[in-house]
Amino acid sequence: MEKVRTVPRPLVRLNQWFIFLSVVLTWVTGFHWILAIPLIAGLLGLACNFNPVMRAGKLFLRKNPSEYIPEEWDQQQFNQTIAVICLGGGLISFYAGWTIAAYAFTIMVAAASFIAILGFCIGCFIRFQWKQYRYKRSIRKA
Numbered sequence: 001m002e003k004v005r006t007v008p009r010p011l012v013r014l015n016q017w018f019i020f021l022s023v024v025l026t027w028v029t030g031f032h033w034i035l036a037i038p039l040i041a042g043l044l045g046l047a048c049n050f051n052p053v054m055r056a057g058k059l060f061l062r063k064n065p066s067e068y069i070p071e072e073w074d075q076q077q078f079n080q081t082i083a084v085i086c087l088g089g090g091l092i093s094f095y096a097g098w099t100i101a102a103y104a105f106t107i108m109v110a111a112a113s114f115i116a117i118l119g120f121c122i123g124c125f126i127r128f129q130w131k132q133y134r135y136k137r138s139i140r141k142a
Helices: 009-029 032-048 052-058 073-096 099-118 122-141
Strands: 006-008 070-072
Touching (some): 006 009, 009 032, 009 099, 073 122, 099 122
């Protein structure tokens, strides 16, 4: 039986809040460089398997990480990829002066993170639909 790699839900929620609040703070202050903070954290998580936000949050867990509701690691990597694309797109767009694109990217990532906090994961839905599509396509080819 294959062991599924997981992440404790409180760390996932912390990352979602961090992304959401960073975007809102960017909008409120007009300091676009704030988007670079969750962007760098996300890139480190994807490239080096070290998300500093989650690593810091792990220090505050009261129970053993395995005692929390688990979130699938592969799914979190997929979600983080989407967040990094949107954060990067937003940051680049702000600095390029493409205001509409900047707000489109940041609204998408803020909405997705906040909706995930409320309990519905848009990235999970997208990944599920993609896997369903690939599976159905593979059956038709067989």
